[in-house]
Amino acid sequence: xxxxxxxxxxxxxxxxxxxxxxxxxxxxxxxxxxxxxxxxxxxxxxxxxxxxxxxxxxxxxxxxxxxxxxxxxxxxxxxxxxxxxxxxxxxxxxxxxxxxxxxxxxxxxxxxxxxxxxxxxxxxxxxxxxxxxxxxxxxxxxxxxxxxxxxxxxxxxxxxxxxxxxxxxxxxxxxxxxxxxxxxxxxxxxxxxxxxxxxxxxxxxxxxxxxxxxxxxxxxxxxxxxxxxxxxxxxxxxxxxxxxxxxxxxxxxxxxxxxxxxxxxxxxxxxxxxxxxxxxxxxxxxxxxxxxxxxxxxxxxxxxxxxxxxxxxxxxxxxxxxxxxxxxxxxxxxxxxxxxxxxxxxxxxxxxxxxxxxxxxxxxxxxxxxxxxxxx
Numbered sequence: 001x002x003x004x005x006x007x008x009x010x011x012x013x014x015x016x017x018x019x020x021x022x023x024x025x026x027x028x029x030x031x032x033x034x035x036x037x038x039x040x041x042x043x044x045x046x047x048x049x050x051x052x053x054x055x056x057x058x059x060x061x062x063x064x065x066x067x068x069x070x071x072x073x074x075x076x077x078x079x080x081x082x083x084x085x086x087x088x089x090x091x092x093x094x095x096x097x098x099x100x101x102x103x104x105x106x107x108x109x110x111x112x113x114x115x116x117x118x119x120x121x122x123x124x125x126x127x128x129x130x131x132x133x134x135x136x137x138x139x140x141x142x143x144x145x146x147x148x149x150x151x152x153x154x155x156x157x158x159x160x161x162x163x164x165x166x167x168x169x170x171x172x173x174x175x176x177x178x179x180x181x182x183x184x185x186x187x188x189x190x191x192x193x194x195x196x197x198x199x200x201x202x203x204x205x206x207x208x209x210x211x212x213x214x215x216x217x218x219x220x221x222x223x224x225x226x227x228x229x230x231x232x233x234x235x236x237x238x239x240x241x242x243x244x245x246x247x248x249x250x251x252x253x254x255x256x257x258x259x260x261x262x263x264x265x266x267x268x269x270x271x272x273x274x275x276x277x278x279x280x281x282x283x284x285x286x287x288x289x290x291x292x293x294x295x296x297x298x299x300x301x302x303x304x305x306x307x308x309x310x311x312x313x314x315x316x317x318x319x320x321x322x323x324x325x326x327x328x329x330x331x332x333x334x335x336x337x338x339x340x341x342x343x344x345x346x347x348x349x350x351x352x353x354x355x356x357x358x359x360x361x362x363x364x365x366x367x368x369x370x371x372x373x374x375x376x
Contacts, residue, residue, distance in 0.1 A: 085128055085134070086126065086127060086128075086161060087126050087127065087128050088125075088126040088161075089123050089124070089126060089157050089160040089161055090123065090124050090125075090126045091121060091124075092121075092122055092211055093120070093121055094120040094121075094122055094200075095117070095119055096117075096119070096197060097115040097116070097118070098116045098117075098192075098193060098196040099113060099114075100114050100115055100116040104116065104186070106172040116172050116189070116193060117172065118169045118171070118172070118193055118196065118197055119169070119170050120167050120168065120169040120170070120197060120201075121150070121168050122167050122201075122211075122212070123156055123159075123160040123166040123167075123168075124136065124160060124165045124166075124215055125160055125164070125165075135205075135214065135216060135217040137163075137164050137217050137220035137221070137334070137338040137339065138165050138198075138201060138202075138216055138220065138222070139159050139164045139165070139167070139223075139224060139334065140167045140168075140169070140194065140198055140201070140221070140223050141155075141156060141166060141167070141168045141224050141225065141229070142190065142223070142225030142226075142230070142232045142233050143171065143175065143225070143229050144225075144227030144228050144230075144313065145174050145182070145187070145227060145228040146176050146182050146184075147176070147226075147313070148170070148175060148176055149168035149170055152226065152317055154317065154323060155326065155327065155330070158331065159330070159331065162331045162335070163339070164334060165201075165212070165215060165216045167201055171193055172186060172193075174186055174187065174190075174228065187228055187231065187232065187258070188261065190228075190232040191232055191236050191239075191241070191242035192242070194232055194236050195236060195242065195244045198221060198223075198236075198244055198246055198247070199246075201218070202216075202221075202246065204216065205217070206218070218246075220338040220339075221246045221247055221248055221338075222248060222249040222250065222337070222338055223249075223250050223251075224250070224251035224252075224253065225251075225253065225255060226253040226313075226316050227254055227255060227312065227313070228255075229253075229255070230253050230256070231255050231256055233250055233252060233255065234255055234294060235261045237250035237273045238250065238265055238266055238271060238273055238298065239257075239261055239264065240267045240270040241261045241263025241264075242261060242263065243269070243270040247273055248273065248274070248338060249274045249275075249276075249333065250274070250275050251276040251278065251330055251333060251334075252275065252276070252278070252291070253278045253316055253326075254278065254280065254283055254286040254312055255286065255290070255294070256286055256290035256291070256294060256374065256375050257293065257372070257376055258374050259374060260374065265294070266299060271298075271299050272299060274301045274336075274337045275295070275298050275302040275303070276302075276303045276329070276333040278291075278304075278307070278329070278330075279291035279292075279304070279306060279307065279364075279366065280307040280312065280315055281307065281308050281310065281366070282310060282311050283310065283312045284311070284312065285312040286312055287370055287371075287372060288367055288370065289367050289368075289369070289370025289371065290372035290375060291304075291364065291366065292367060292368065292370070296362070300360070300362075301337075302360065303329075303333060303358060303359070304360070304361075304365065304366075305325075305326070305329045305356060305358050306356065306357050306365055306366065307322060307325070307355060309355060321353040321354075322353065322355070322356070325352045325353045325356040328352060329348055329352065331344075332344040332345045332348035333345060345358070345360075
């Protein structure tokens with residue numbers, strides 16, 4: 001067999017590579033591999049900063065929440081996760097006017113029909129610029145007798161910062177600014193006032209011309225009130241006389257059942273709304289027995305926040321450890337039943353200040369058999 005001439009290639013075979021050319025190819029592949037390894041090393045070093053556990057844990061949490069905040073979250077998840085998306089509290093006024101029978105009218109409409117004016121302050125979470133599309137549950141607060149709603153601004157702001165739209169109507173004839181003076185008997189009209197405010201705010205959530213449009217979630221509503229405002233909130237949440245089915249949770253701050261409303265509390269048609277009752281042991285205006293009575297009669301789910309040594313009004317309007325405990329418990333309750341995060345109440349129990357206890361038994365940890373003036 002004769003030798004193949006130089007450069008001859010048998011059909012179907014690849015010629016043997018030139019050694020110099022092969023070396024150049026290997027060098028190029030090695031350079032590409034080194035570059036890829038460098039990119040991976042940089043990425044791993046960047047990730048290590050967020051995964052490394054610091055001594056205090058604070059730096060780790062701050063870094064992770066900053067990262068989450070840089071990417072807008074979907075409404076379904078963002079409202080259930082704390083973070084820096086909320087940067088402050090905004091506020092605006094609504095001039096609500098409720099059509100009213102002349103017997104309880106406090107003004108006249110443009111058409112000459114009697115109305116009840118219900119000026120309402122609305123607080124809402126202010127979001128960071130890169131976050132949008134979030135809708136927040138509604139909390140409607142009812143003031144105590146002869147106390148302006150703004151006296152409770154500390155609590156109202158805390159709820160708004162926690163991710164809630166907070167509305168505080170001023171009721172006719174029981175606010176200290178009432179032109180003719182206060183008249184506590186007007187409380188019998190307040191459940192209807194409260195229901196009107198709720199429906200007006202829900203309507204605003206669906207009105208493109210309203211400031212509530214795209215901000216308020218009208219399906220998640222809680223009522224909360226202090227003293228007489230607590231009586232009104234309880235009636236709208238759990239009394240057959242005045243129940244509003246829109247209410248999904250209620251917080252009663254030193255309040256009571258009131259026979260003047262009529263109806264029946266916790267009837268089959270007016271029961272099952274989650275309830276948080278808050279009461280001070282040294283309250284001489286709304287006796288602890290009033291809160292014990294309404295709590296013991298209520299079906300679960302229910303919770304009782306007892307404040308040792310606390311009086312009637314100061315815990316709710318004065319800054320300090322007691323009010324911080326109230327903020328913690330009320331926000332945890334709202335998160336549990338409006339944002340559907342049941343573990344929030346479990347965590348809150350272990351962080352309350354000394355003198356405050358949160359329980360959920362069948363009976364309240366307070367005096368039994370104490371008469372409650374005005375209760376059924």
